[in-house]
Amino acid sequence: AQSVTQLGSHVSVSEGALVLLRCNYSSSVPPYLFWYVQYPNQGLQLLLKYTSAATLVKGINGFEAEFKKSETSFHLTKPSAHMSDAAEYFCAVSESQGGSQFYFGTGTSLTVIP
Amino acid sequence: GAVVSQHPSRVICKSGTSVKIECRSLDFQATTMFWYRQFPKQSLMLMATSNEGSKATYEQGVEKDKFLINHASLTLSTLTVTSAHPEDSSFYICSASDRASGKLFFGSGTQLSVL
Numbered sequence A: 001a002q003s004v005t006q007l008g009s010h011v012s013v014s015e016g017a018l019v020l021l022r023c024n025y026s027s028s029v030p031p032y033l034f035w036y037v038q039y040p041n042q043g044l045q046l047l048l049k050y051t052s053a054a055t056l057v058k059g060i061n062g063f064e065a066e067f068k069k070s071e072t073s074f075h076l077t078k079p080s081a082h083m084s085d086a087a088e089y090f091c092a093v094s095e096s097q098g099g100s101q102f103y104f105g106t107g108t109s110l111t112v113i114p
Numbered sequence B: 001g002a003v004v005s006q007h008p009s010r011v012i013c014k015s016g017t018s019v020k021i022e023c024r025s026l027d028f029q030a031t032t033m034f035w036y037r038q039f040p041k042q043s044l045m046l047m048a049t050s051n052e053g054s055k056a057t058y059e060q061g062v063e064k065d066k067f068l069i070n071h072a073s074l075t076l077s078t079l080t081v082t083s084a085h086p087e088d089s090s091f092y093i094c095s096a097s098d099r100a101s102g103k104l105f106f107g108s109g110t111q112l113s114v115l
Helices: none
Strands: A003-005 A010-014 A019-021 A024-026 A032-038 A044-050 A056-058 A064-068 A073-078 A087-094 A102-104 A108-113 B004-007 B010-013 B019-025 B030-038 B045-051 B067-073 B076-081 B090-098 B104-106 B110-114
Touching (some): A003 A087, A024 A073, A073 A087, B019 B030, B019 B090, B076 B090
Antiparallel strands (some): A003 A024, A019 A073, A064 A073, B004 B019, B090 B104, B090 B110
């Protein structure tokens, strides 16, 4: 069985500060891990994905995430927050890159304070 | 916690038939539901946004007559793939926005295979 836990449903950071959004997963098979972002009134956009290649994954808009098997974590980071980063972020796990069930976390709402 | 039930999880059908996928919010009211599609090794792609009691808003390139969406109640939205063809084979997933909290919750998806 697979599941995802996102710690912190709301995170606030100052503009220019480090963004850290936490995601822990459980999976009985080697997982594929994803971070999606949803801006207000829009659908999901893929930020980045881990597919068993490099453990440090770089995504769009300066975001990156590191797969740590020993900690079963896939935390999302960005060195310097922009106002435009304010959105809802979802971590997801799947057994494959597509054609398999997804399990999403409950989301983390990121607020960026000017 | 809030749960979105998506059914069926897998369906195999013959070309030319129609398939209905249900998305239910089990313990909350969903004013808005989203339908996504994913091809292998690609990202989720938003197909349409449906609001209870009104017509769905389709993304560019998504055929309205092919993918019928009905959001008749605050807890149920359905996606019907009409006259399915092999190229419609894909993974479909829904999400529902909680009327009270505004939070978004996801179904676990439906794998459609058209023979």
